[in-house]
Amino acid sequence: MKKTTKAALTLAAATASLGAVGVASLAPRMGFPGWEHFAGHRFAHRGLHNLSEGRPENSLPAFRAAVEHGFGAELDVHLMRDGALCVVHDSDLARVTGRTAVVEDMTAADLAGFPLLGTEETVPLFEEVLEVFSGKTPLIIELKTHGGNAQPLVRAVMERMDRYKGPYCLESFDPNVLWWLKREYPDVIRGQLSENFVRSAPAHLSPSQRFALTNLLTTPLTTPDFIAYNHIDRDVPVLGLMRRLYNVHEVSWTVRDPERMRELENAGCVVIFEGFVPE
16 A cells, blocks of 8 residues: 555656646746837738738738838748748749749749739739838748748848848747747747647648647747747647746737737737738
8 A cells, every 4th residue: 555655656746747847848938128029019911911902912012001000010931942032921822823833943033923913013022021111110020931941041031130120020830940040040039830730730730740839849949939829729728828837928810800809919919910900
């Protein structure tokens, strides 16, 4: 009886120790300066786009409209074959241009032949977008990896951002991006994008990858400054734990309802919105 009790206590102690280690491993980078430039701001998803008014997503008119309304913006950056950086959401341009092409295989000169969503606008270069925001409203910049290009993508983006005047942070679904930022550019605010991949079950991720990314298991390696999580999945236990234990900075995407936006802001989240103009 005594041996059984002692064994049970030993097992319980070991389990508690492992649990403490696991909880500690979820700690983000805490106290890093600069978050005040993002807290309290609202960010237009891919710019303040409205196709009926001639402003397709991730276009220069959409970004100008965001600045004119006093909003920051969230945007997506890809590294092209010639080293240029462009701003578009998908690697495959079929959805937004009607022409199948992988943007990572293209050059900057090729973009002129790919009008956006039936308009006269084309996929902008990253430098063009930065000119719109420089010295004005803040940016949340998502780095879109393709074919394992995290390191060259990070370096190309940071080469441009070294000359940029204005508040910005970088985020990615790919933990490799955050790892390279942590290793080579530790003075940049970095964020882990995620959602409940177990629920959404994207085909390009294995079940183990879905579980790991949903539960932010790369946090010990990347120590992000903030977590950008799909707002409909905000009740996942790991995110709640990080809020309670570490008061982690939280970005909620993509919010399409003004009332939901207010709820999230009241909860302390920075909101990325789309489909309406907040008052």
